[in-house]
Every structure is written in structure tokens, then in C-alpha cells.
Amino acid sequence: MKSFDEALSFLLAKATVTPHTESVVCAQARGRVLANPVISSVNVPPYDNSQMDGYAIDVMDLTHEKVFDVSQRIPAGSLPTPLKIGTVARIFTGAPIPESANAVIMQEQTETLGDKVKIDDKTARPGQNIRRKGEDIAIGDEILAKGHRLRAQDLGYISSIGIKEVEVYRPLKIAIFSTGDELLEPGQTPEPAKIFNSNRYLLSGAIPQLGFELIDMGRVEDDFDATLSALKKAEKQADVVMTTGGVSVGEEDHVKSAVEALGSLTLWQVKMKPGKPLAFGKVGETPFIGLPGNPVSAFSAFYLFARPFLLKMQGMANFCLQPYWLAADFNWTKPSFRREFVRVKRVNDSDTKQTRLALFSHQGSGVLTSTVWADGFAVIPEDTVVNQGDLVAFYPFNDMI
Amino acid sequence: MKSFDEALSFLLAKATVTPHTESVVCAQARGRVLANPVISSVNVPPYDNSQMDGYAIDVMDLTHEKVFDVSQRIPAGSLPTPLKIGTVARIFTGAPIPESANAVIMQEQTETLGDKVKIDDKTARPGQNIRRKGEDIAIGDEILAKGHRLRAQDLGYISSIGIKEVEVYRPLKIAIFSTGDELLEPGQTPEPAKIFNSNRYLLSGAIPQLGFELIDMGRVEDDFDATLSALKKAEKQADVVMTTGGVSVGEEDHVKSAVEALGSLTLWQVKMKPGKPLAFGKVGETPFIGLPGNPVSAFSAFYLFARPFLLKMQGMANFCLQPYWLAADFNWTKPSFRREFVRVKRVNDSDTKQTRLALFSHQGSGVLTSTVWADGFAVIPEDTVVNQGDLVAFYPFNDMI
Numbered sequence: 001m002k003s004f005d006e007a008l009s010f011l012l013a014k015a016t017v018t019p020h021t022e023s024v025v026c027a028q029a030r031g032r033v034l035a036n037p038v039i040s041s042v043n044v045p046p047y048d049n050s051q052m053d054g055y056a057i058d059v060m061d062l063t064h065e066k067v068f069d070v071s072q073r074i075p076a077g078s079l080p081t082p083l084k085i086g087t088v089a090r091i092f093t094g095a096p097i098p099e100s101a102n103a104v105i106m107q108e109q110t111e112t113l114g115d116k117v118k119i120d121d122k123t124a125r126p127g128q129n130i131r132r133k134g135e136d137i138a139i140g141d142e143i144l145a146k147g148h149r150l151r152a153q154d155l156g157y158i159s160s161i162g163i164k165e166v167e168v169y170r171p172l173k174i175a176i177f178s179t180g181d182e183l184l185e186p187g188q189t190p191e192p193a194k195i196f197n198s199n200r201y202l203l204s205g206a207i208p209q210l211g212f213e214l215i216d217m218g219r220v221e222d223d224f225d226a227t228l229s230a231l232k233k234a235e236k237q238a239d240v241v242m243t244t245g246g247v248s249v250g251e252e253d254h255v256k257s258a259v260e261a262l263g264s265l266t267l268w269q270v271k272m273k274p275g276k277p278l279a280f281g282k283v284g285e286t287p288f289i290g291l292p293g294n295p296v297s298a299f300s301a302f303y304l305f306a307r308p309f310l311l312k313m314q315g316m317a318n319f320c321l322q323p324y325w326l327a328a329d330f331n332w333t334k335p336s337f338r339r340e341f342v343r344v345k346r347v348n349d350s351d352t353k354q355t356r357l358a359l360f361s362h363q364g365s366g367v368l369t370s371t372v373w374a375d376g377f378a379v380i381p382e383d384t385v386v387n388q389g390d391l392v393a394f395y396p397f398n399d400m401i
Numbered sequence: 402m403k404s405f406d407e408a409l410s411f412l413l414a415k416a417t418v419t420p421h422t423e424s425v426v427c428a429q430a431r432g433r434v435l436a437n438p439v440i441s442s443v444n445v446p447p448y449d450n451s452q453m454d455g456y457a458i459d460v461m462d463l464t465h466e467k468v469f470d471v472s473q474r475i476p477a478g479s480l481p482t483p484l485k486i487g488t489v490a491r492i493f494t495g496a497p498i499p500e501s502a503n504a505v506i507m508q509e510q511t512e513t514l515g516d517k518v519k520i521d522d523k524t525a526r527p528g529q530n531i532r533r534k535g536e537d538i539a540i541g542d543e544i545l546a547k548g549h550r551l552r553a554q555d556l557g558y559i560s561s562i563g564i565k566e567v568e569v570y571r572p573l574k575i576a577i578f579s580t581g582d583e584l585l586e587p588g589q590t591p592e593p594a595k596i597f598n599s600n601r602y603l604l605s606g607a608i609p610q611l612g613f614e615l616i617d618m619g620r621v622e623d624d625f626d627a628t629l630s631a632l633k634k635a636e637k638q639a640d641v642v643m644t645t646g647g648v649s650v651g652e653e654d655h656v657k658s659a660v661e662a663l664g665s666l667t668l669w670q671v672k673m674k675p676g677k678p679l680a681f682g683k684v685g686e687t688p689f690i691g692l693p694g695n696p697v698s699a700f701s702a703f704y705l706f707a708r709p710f711l712l713k714m715q716g717m718a719n720f721c722l723q724p725y726w727l728a729a730d731f732n733w734t735k736p737s738f739r740r741e742f743v744r745v746k747r748v749n750d751s752d753t754k755q756t757r758l759a760l761f762s763h764q765g766s767g768v769l770t771s772t773v774w775a776d777g778f779a780v781i782p783e784d785t786v787v788n789q790g791d792l793v794a795f796y797p798f799n800d801m802i
Contacts, residue, residue: 026587027617030606042591044768051767075623077583079594093694094583096594136768144773151798152610153772156603156696160596160768164588182478182495186427187565190443193480193497195561202557205431209553216428222476293494295557322747324725325754346723353726353792366452367445367537367561371554372545391754397552398799 003382004304004339007270011280011305014287015312018239020170026155031211032168033315038144040161043134048097051129055088055110055117056080056101059124067118074098088117097130104129137161147317149211169315175215175238176203177230179246179255180293181222198368199244199291199298206302209401212310222246227258235262235283240310245293255279259288271382273338275300287313294366300341300377303400321400323393328378329356332386339382343374344394357394371397404783405705405740408671412681412706415688416713419640421571427556432612433569434716439545441562444535449498452530456489456511456518457481457502460525468519475499489518498531505530538562548718550612570716576616576639577604578631580647580656581694582623599769600645600692600699607703610802613711623647628659636663636684641711646694656680660689672783674739676701688714695767701742701778704801722801724794729779730757733787740783744775745795758795772798 002010021035050056056074071087074080080098083089088105089098097104103124111118137143143161144154150166158166183197184190197219207214215238220230227246234241246255256279259265265281265288275297279290289306291298311319329347332340344357357378360370376396380386403411422436451457457475472488475481481499484490489506490499498505504525512519538544544562545555551567559567584598585591598620608615616639621631628647635642647656657680660666666682666689675698680691690707692699712720730748733741745758758779761771777797781787 026602027605030610044596046591046596047594076581077594077623094581094596131767136763136770143770150606152603152606152802153700153769153798155606156599156700157769157773159587159602160599160696162585162587162589162591162597164586180477180495184563185565186560186563188563190447190563192448193478195445195447195495196563198557198561201427201560202553204428205551205553205556209431222478295561299554299557322749323756324727324747325749325756326725346725348723348726355724355726362537366532368554368558369537369544372552372558396797396799397554398797398802401553401799 001269001271004270004272007268007278008305008308011309012312014280015309017315018169018172018313021167022170023165024168025165026159026163029150029155029166029168030152032150032166032171033211034144034146034148034150034166035169035315036167037142037146038158038163038166040137040139040141040143042137042161043139044137044160045131045133045135047133049131050091050093050095050097050104051131052104052106053092054107054129055105055119056083056091056097057088057103057105057119057124058083058085058101059103059126059128061086062119062121062124066120067113067116070115070117072098088119102126102130145317147315149316171211171213172239172310172314173213173215173237174207174240174242174310175217175234176200176207176242176244177217177220177234178244179220179222179227183219185219198295199293202295202299202368203242203244203302210307210310211314222254224254224258227254228261231258231262231283235286238286239313240287240289241283242289242291242306244291244298246290255290259283259290263288265290271338272300272304273336273340275304275341276338278305295368296366296370299368299371303397304341307400321395323379323395325391326394327354327356328386328388328390328392330359330386331388332380332384335383335385336380337382340380341377342380343370344378345373345375357392402670402672405671405673408669408679409706409709412710413713415681416710418716419570419573419714422568423571424566425569426566427560427564430551430556430567430569431553433551433567433572434612435545435547435549435551435567436570436716437568438543438547439559439564439567441538441540441542441544443538443562444540445538445562446532446534446536448534450532451492451494451496451498451505452532453505453507454493455508455530456506456520457484457492457498458489458504458506458520458525459484459486459502460504460527460529462487463520463522463525467521468514468517471516471518473499489520503527503531546718548716550717572612572614573640573711573715574614574616574638575608575641575643575711576618576635577601577608577643577645578618578635579620579645580623580628580654581620584620586620599696600694603696603700603769604643604645604703611708611711612715623655625655625659628655629662632659632663632684636687639687641688641690641714642684643690643692643707645692645699647691656691660684660691664689666691672739673701673705674737674741676705676742677739679706696769697767697771700769700772704798705742708801722796724780724796726792727795728755728757729787729789729791729793731760731787732789733781736784736786737781738783741781742778743781744771745779746774746776758793
């Protein structure tokens with residue numbers, strides 16, 4: 001048996017970044033991973049500009065005057081002339097500061113007197129309400145690193161320096177199929193001794209959400225030739241082949257022998273719960289991941305093993321999850337030699353300002369009830385007892401997508 | 402000025418759930434919001450079944466025997482016959498338990514002796530390694546409530562009870578445009594006194610990610626007639642019209658008057674930072690949200706106001722965010738009458754098992770650097786000083802998508 005960390009390290013060592021990149025316009029780039037750093041060729045702001053609507057002024061003038069002529073009007077997007085000595089300029093948010101002005105007075109602190117404006121402010125300081133040229137981003141700055149996965153704010157950020165397109169990795173193509181003669185597809189009539197396929201639909205949600213392209217090959221019967229032919233077909237189209245079921249030590253599992261016939265396979269019992277049996281190998285030159293058939297194990301193995309493997313192949317730099325250390329609102333009295341990934345929900349006590357973790361009551365279940373109820377995994381380390389109030393590592397499901 | 406809570410309550414009171422629903426297959430339903438509860442018409446498991454590969458047995462027999470005939474073989478998906486007294490059945494994970502058997506012995510704890518199997522286990526108990534019929538889900542159970550937004554695990558869960566399609570709300574159509582003559586589009590040549598449009602690309606990432614359909618109308622010039630015509634066009638196609646910029650108290654903003662000409666508008670100064678000016682109204686009968694033009698304010702106002710408003714309209718039940726209470730790794734010495742949503746990053750100290758919040762150094766910036774650097778918002782309540790180690794409410798960006 002491999003420890004969780006050994007299994008994950010082994011897997012990640014096998015993940016090589018896809019060589020395929022493409023250029024994509026920012027408006028379409030959310031979720032994509034940068035294949036090059038983003039370097040600024042401009043200053044942001046490009047010029048000193050006003051943070052608010054008001055009046056541009058030389059603060060020195062305020063020491064001896066209160067009522068000023070308004071010598072020009074500077075809307076956003078216009079080009080000002082230098083400020084006439086002893087006057088102010090009407091200015092709007094985002095508009096460039098005229099030469100010779102060194103501060104902006106908020107319009108709420110002024111009073112209009114016909115053509116003139118009264119400003120009674122002895123506290124105004126040079127630089128006040130002005131955003132400086134290059135203050136946020138200077139020419140040559142790397143604003144986003146290679147390997148960064150683009151979120152909405154990143155797209156806004158890139159656009160703010162005038163960049164329209166980015167070089168990103170082409171999304172990985174992941175071919176999936178389920179095995180198991182006991183499987184029915186949803187919509188079919190229930191039959192005795194059959195269960196509905198759920199892993200296929202879990203993955204048809206999870207894989208595209210992570211930005212990968214799904215090649216859904218459906219269900220393959222528990223038969224060596226059928227499995228062999230499905231693997232060959234998958235390997236031709238996909239960057240990674242993934243199956244659920246068919247990799248336990250049971251005799252009815254043909255996935256293992258079919259993968260071995262076409263490449264190689266390592267089958268592990270990982271010291272973790274749920275998600276124990278995991279298979280990794282190659283079909284031809286294409287990486288193969290065999291997830292367990294049990295839905296909760298498949299869910300766990302997908303998010304804890306396949307996710308980092310796939311994101312590393314996709315070129316993402318920071319695919320490792322950082323836990324929140326939060327107080328357990330439960331007791332875990334039966335230590336196990338396996339690392340346990342228990343399903344928990346965050347519970348807030350607003351009086352004490354504490355965020356605690358409540359445990360799902362039925363951790364042993366094979367169905368996804370626990371993953372639907374929960375907000376994330378809490379980790380019970382090997383051979384460890386947890387008492388109420390102990391800090392445990394919490395991995396929110398929202399951080400895994 | 403309205404407080405943050407008053408502004409949010411006012412806004413949410415105006416959000417009415419879209420009447421439009423449609424039926425969607427589970428494989429395509431991720432991110433969609435349920436318009437009906439999901440009720441189970443089956444038991445899960447449908448029959449008592451084995452949790453592992455091994456031997457089905459009546460544990461009573463173990464008190465006087467160690468070596469057993471294997472009287473049948475039950476792969477997953479097959480139909481067993483009742484267990485012959487005094488024998489065991491070879492059984493595989495997921496396969497139905499035969500009548501008269503009451504436990505499964507793990508194959509790792511057995512030894513094959515030719516045709517027979519040796520089981521030396523006095524500790525086996527009835528029910529061991531068996532998942533009971535209906536143990537997880539019983540016929541008639543509501544497994545997911547109306548208003549639930551579907552994640553990958555939910556799709557697996559729904560599929561596990563044989564349901565192929567779900568009734569969900571049709572995605573809201575959100576029309577957006579930006580105003581401001583100072584705006585250039587990314588890819589254009591920089592010009593003095595102009596800045597690149599970033600809000601358009603922020604929203605073109607953020608809106609589809611939340612499951613809405615984006616109608617991107619681009620940039621509209623700072624002109625009353627152009628704004629009026631854009632609003633009319635948007636209102637015809639969309640469920641919600643959203644703009645960025647053009648709703649400050651400055652004279653150059655035409656959005657306010659154009660919206661008023663076609664419907665009604667309320668313009669607020671909200672006691673929050675960033676994201677102060679916010680406009681809400683109607684264009685005809687279509688809700689209108691005017692976000693601030695400043696990118697950080699637009700980001701904040703979108704996720705803190707528009708997001709809950711839109712998700713409520715979309716039919717989602719639990720759109721309110723729950724904070725994590727975490728220790729500040731900074732001092733906030735200047736209390737403000739405004740509630741401040743500062744951009745922070747989680748920092749873990751694995752020795753002390755503490756998750757703390759580090760503050761972005763330049764909160765005043767108008768560009769998105771802070772939102773790109775940060776993991777989320779920490780809330781500094783009105784008139785409050787925060788000392789290092791104090792617990793503050795943290796809202797991860799990952800929870801807002």
C-alpha cells in the first residue's frame with residue numbers, strides 16, 4: 001500500500017505539460033491557463049488622472065484664495081491645457097490632470113457661485129485625489145505568470161493594459177467511460193441487480209468545469225474485447241483516458257488486463273478513505289487513470305488525484321490546494337492507518353465568531369449524499385484522534401473547481 | 402447614504418424569480434438552478450448488496466465451521482439464488498446479497514483451498530460489509546430542493562436514482578455595455594487621455610461563469626441619444642440590463658437621464674468601499690443595474706450586489722455568502738463610516754495550524770491588481786479598528802462564482 005502523499009507524488013511526476021497552445025481573445029479566455037507570462041507594454045494609469053469629480057487646483061493657491069475662476073473643463077477622455085495660474089479646472093473622474101495642477105478637490109466640498117467656485121479647504125495636500133501614471137502597472141511588469149488560470153478579474157486586468165489576446169494551452173481532451181454490467185443509464189427502467197450509472201454524470205459535470213474537453217464514451221460492458229476496443233478508440237482522440245470501475249482486485253475487472261495489453265498499468269491500494277483503489281498507466285503513449293467504481297470513491301479520487309494530475313498537464317502552476325485550518329465540531333475516536341477525507345460542512349457561530357466543521361453522519365455510504373450535503377473535505381491524518389475544537393485541514397469543494 | 406445592508410435588502414426585494422423553465426439532461430445541467438425539487442422514485446441501494454469483493458455467508462455458520470463449499474458465484478449485475486445452508490457464495494462489489502446470507506467476508510481475510518474457501522473469523526457480525534436497500538435514499542425522499550444550483554456531485558447524485566432530465570430555470574440573459582469616451586478597446590493603439598476598457602472583459606468572464614447568458618453590447622459613447630438607443634435595444638433582448646460607468650453625480654453621465662426617460666432610476670451612495678455609487682432601476686419593465694466605472698468598484702459591486710440580485714432572479718435559494726471567521730494578519734487603524742471590503746490573501750502557518758489573512762498593500766488603487774493578487778474580501782465593519790489576530794469575516798472569491 002502507498003501513502004496518500006506517495007501516490008500523489010508518483011502521479012504528479014508522470015504529468016507532463018501539454019505542448020499545444022493557442023491564441024484566444026480575452027473575452028473567451030476564462031478558465032484557460034496562460035502558456036506565456038503577460039507583460040505590460042503600457043503604464044497604468046497612462047497619465048496622472050482624477051480619482052473623482054471635482055476641481056483641479058494648485059494647492060498653494062488655497063493658502064490665499066477661496067473663490068476661483070473655472071478656466072477649463074476636462075471631461076474624461078479629453079486633453080487638458082496647462083492650468084492658468086490662480087484658477088481651477090472643472091474635472092471629472094478618470095480625466096487627465098492638467099499641467100500645473102497638483103490636487104483635486106471633491107465637488108461635494110465646493111460651492112458654485114455663478115461662473116466661479118468657492119473652495120474653503122486649508123487641508124488640501126499635493127497629490128490628493130490623483131492617481132499617478134504607472135502607479136499600478138509600469139511598462140515591462142509581468143502582470144500574470146505563465147501557468148496562471150484566468151479568472152474574470154484577470155481578464156479585466158489584462159484588458160486594462162490593452163491586451164486583446166493571450167496565449168493559452170489548448171484544453172486537454174479527456175475521454176471517459178464506465179465499466180460494469182450492473183450499470184443502467186438514467187432514464188432506463190430499474191432492473192433487479194442493476195444500479196444507475198452516476199460516475200458518468202459526475203464526470204460530465206466535473207471535467208468541463210475544470211476547463212477540459214470531455215469525450216464521453218458512455219458505458220462499456222465487462223468484457224475484455226469491448227474494453228480493449230474502447231481503450232483504443234479513446235487513446236486515438238484523447239490526451240488522457242479515464243475510466244470508473246473495473247480496477248479492483250476482483251476477477252470480473254477487465255480494465256486492468258486490457259490496459260496492460262495496450263501499454264502498462266500500476267494498480268495501487270492507497271492508504272486513504274474513501275477512494276482506495278487507484279490505477280495509473282498508459283494506453284499507448286496516452287496517460288490512463290482508473291478511478292474506483294464506488295461513487296464517493298470516484299468523487300474523492302477524481303478531485304484529490306486526477307484533478308492535480310490533469311491541471312499539471314494543462315500547464316497550471318498552482319494546482320495544489322491550500323487548506324483552511326478550522327476547528328472540528330465533532331469527535332473522531334477511531335484512528336485509522338488510512339488518511340481519511342471526511343465530508344464536512346462549515347458552521348458559523350456569529351456570537352463567538354467561530355467557523356467550525358460539522359461532520360456528515362454517514363461517512364461510509366457509497367452514494368453521493370455526503371458530497372452533496374458537505375462543503376468540502378476535512379482531513380483526518382493517519383493514526384489520529386480528533387477531539388471537538390481541534391484544528392483540522394479543510395479543503396472546500398469550491399476551491400477544487 | 403444607504404448602509405450596505407439597506408442597499409442589499411432594497412435590491413433583493415426587487416428581484417423576482419424568472420418564470421422561464423426548461424427541461425435539461427443531467428449531462429448538460431451543471432450550474433443550472435432547479436425549478437422543481439428532485440424526488441426519488443427508487444431506493445438506493447435498490448437491494449442489499451456487497452460493499453466489497455469476498456464471500457457472502459450466514460455468520461452463524463462461522464461459529465462451528467472454517468472451511469466452506471462455494472455454492473454460487475455472484476458478479477455485480479447478476480441475480481443470486483438463496484444461499485445453500487452451510488455454504489458461502491463468491492460475491493463481488495455491488496452484487497446483490499443472496500437470501501439467507503447476512504454478511505460479507507472480505508476476500509483478503511480468506512484462503513482458497515481448491516474448490517473450497519477457508520474463513521477463520523469469529524468476529525464477523527450480521528450486516529457486515531452489506532449496504533442495505535434504501536439505506537441512502539428511500540422512495541419519496543426529496544433529494545435536492547427547488548432552488549439548488551447543480552454541481553458535478555449533484556449530477557452524479559441525481560443520476561444515481563435513475564433521473565435523466567431535470568427542470569431548471571432558463572439562464573437569465575444579461576445585456577451589458579460600458580460608457581465613457583475615455584475608453585479604448587484592448588488591441589487599439591493607446592491614445593493620450595484614454596484608458597482601456599476592462600469592465601467589459603471582467604463581466605464577459607464573470608457573467609457566463611455564474612451561468613447567465615451574456616449579451617455583450619460593447620461600448621456606448623457618452624451621449625444621451627446613443628445611451629437611450631442602447632438601453633432600448635438591450636431591454637428588448639435581455640432579462641437584466643447592466644452598465645458600467647455613467648452613474649456618478651458628474652454632469653458627463655448620461656446613463657441616469659436615459660434610464661429615467663425609459664423607466665425609473667434610484668442612484669445611491671452606498672456606505673461601502675470600494676463600490677460606492679450604485680444605480681438600480683427599470684428600463685421599461687426590465688431591471689437595470691448601473692455599476693461604477695472604476696474597475697475595482699465595478700468588481701466589488703458586481704460580486705456583492707449584482708451577483709445576489711441575479712442569482713435570486715435565477716431562482717437560486719441560497720445565494721447568500723457565509724463568511725469564514727479568520728484571524729487578521731494586519732492592523733487596520735483608520736476606522737471609516739463606510740464598510741470596507743478589503744482585498745486579502747489567505748496565509749497558512751502550518752506549525753501553529755493557523756490560517757490568517759494578509760492585506761494587499763495598495764487598497765486604494767483603481768485597477769484590478771488587488772483582486773488578482775487576493776483570494777477574497779475581508780470585511781472591516783463601519784467605525785471599526787482591527788488589530789492583528791482579530792477575527793474578521795472572509796469571503797473567498799471562489800465562493801462567489
